[in-house]
Amino acid sequence: MALLDPDRLFPIEPRARGLARALYEAVRDLPIISPHGHTDPRWFAENAAFADPARLVVVPDHYVLRMLCSQGIPLSDLGIPRRDGGPVEADPRTIWRRFAAHYHLFRGTPSQLWLDHSFENVFGLDERLNAATADAYFDHIASCLERPEFRPRALYERFGIEAIATTDSPLDDLRWHDSIAESGWQGRVVCTYRPDAVIDPEGPGFAENLRQFGVVTGCDTSDWDGYLAAHRTRRADFRRRGATATDHGHPSARTENLDHAAAARLFARIRSGEATAEEADAFRGQMLTEMARMSLEDGLVMQIHPGSWRNHSGAVMAAFGPDRGFDIPTRTDYVGALKPLLDAVGMEPNLTVILFNLDESAVGRELAPLAGAYPALRLGPPWWFFDSAEGMRRFREAATETAGFYNTVGFNDDTRAFCSIPARHDVARRVDCGYLADLVCTGRLAEAEAAEVAYDLSYRLAKETYRL
Structure with a gap:
């Protein structure tokens, strides 16, 4: 018995379903x-x-961790290491059993669709995961x-991946990317420049990161011009290893366009360690x-x-560190926040800035009108909490x-x-x-046009936009 309905996510109306x-x-x-994700180049x-199955499926998946945690299962019981080195569950079968016993929590969520797809199409499983099937699943996987x-x-190769991008710190030595290139394997794994560690003054270890940035690049990062030169140097290092994009995970979409002297003064304040929260935000x-x-x-895109x-x-951050499923969407302004950059x-036309969004109310009101006018802007696909059928x-x-x-x-999958x-x-x-089938059936798109758009959305747009 298959886990997946072959017509899942298609329209209910018969003509539209057939066309879909x-x-x-x-x-x-x-x-x-x-073109954007968080797989480990070391793999x-x-x-x-x-x-083992637990470390492949459970431990790296934020969606899984947050759902289980929401039902009172401690992250330590799922094998997530503690920052203080305290005891956590180390037995992968036990972790798997806990996951399986609570698999019903994912009913109706995109996580269940993704997991069932993996279980059926990657591992050939056709029974529903639950407490009774947990060990059989574990042993088979x-x-x-x-x-x-x-x-x-x-x-x-089996997944049909043509190119995949990782997300990498400016302090990373990129040795795993070098190793891939030297191996002769033909798979395309490119790095992405994610400079947050040396851009966010409120991030952990910023002062030391800035010092290391100077060591890595050979630039004087105590000076505004030297700091900018360090970014240019490091971006060139990434480009030589195949990078086609940068990525910036800022709290807001705020931009500034200070003149050189004002920017240099702001950087001096940042370096002093005495900058206010407002100055830190202005610097970002x-x-x-x-x-x-x-x-x-x-x-670079x-x-x-x-x-x-x-x-x-704060409790999870203190005990287990970042990236444990406790990132929460906030209201986001784009029209005012982006104006300095857009000015x-x-x-x-030769610049591509891709905007991602966690505030759905902004899509029709702000993001689509902005991207529908400015040549430099493109809209990224539904991201994180909205990469679901309904969100898409x-x-x-x-x-x-x-x-x-x-x-x-x-589309990009943005996954670990x-x-x-x-x-x-x-x-x-x-x-x-x-969606395209509904447009055809309501007279808004020709069937031949729908076929072209389906190809573009599935393949061409990502390949060409990200220059892959």
Whole structure:
């Protein structure tokens, strides 16, 4: 008995469902372009077997962790290491059993779709995961992971991935990317420049990060011009290793466009360690505009991921560190916040700034009108809490009428959970084909046009926008 309905996510009305099926069949097996995500380049460099089912499926998945935690399961019981080195569950089978016993919590969520897709299509399982099937699942997946066809490179090829981007710190030595290049393997794994560690004065270890940034680049990061030179140097290092994009995870979309003298004074305040919260925010905003200018120089596509209150739980942050499922969306202003950057470079046709969003109310009101006017702007796909069937559909309905399809950039999966990559792309392709089928059936799009748009949303737009 299959876990997945072959017509999942398609419209209910018979004509639209048939058309959605036909559109989907034409794009379902297109190569995957994964231009933004958080897979570990070490996987592909070493090509070692994944350790066990729990560390493959449960431990790296924020969606899984937050749901289980919301029901009172401590992160320590799921094998998440404590910052103080205190005891946590170390037995992967026990972790798996806890996950399986609570799998019902994911009913109706996108996580269940992604996980069931992985279980059925990657591992050939056809029974529902629950407490009774937990051990059978664990044993089967563990047995699969011992086989060469389940190593990272083999799965990359089996998933039909054409290119995948990792997200990397400016302090990273990028040795795993170098190792991949030296190995002769033909898979394309590119790095992405994520400079937050040396841009956010309120981030952990900023002063030491700034010092290390100078060591890594050989630039004087105690001086504004030297600091900017360090970014240019490091961006060039990334580009030599295949990078095509930068990424910026700021609390807000605020930008600034200070003149050189004012920016230098602000940087001096930041370096002093005595900057106010307002000055720290202004500096982050100034750096978004500086990064956009640098993208005009070197051609790197710029991604802005604003609007998340990261690590909202102080207790979880203190005990387990960042990235444990406690990032929460906030209200986000784009029209006013982006104006300084757009006044500086928004009309540049050779610049691509991709805006991501966690405030759905802003899509129709602010983001689609902005991207529908400024040549430099594109809209990223529904992200994080909204990369669901409903979120994708709402995005298309809110954005298309003002920005069209071609001011968006297709789909990216933004995941650490490797086996969910084909599942997430499958969901996006099904939802888009369903939306296009409805447009055809209501007389707003010709069937031949729908087929072209389905191809573009599934493959071409991501490949061309990210220059992959």
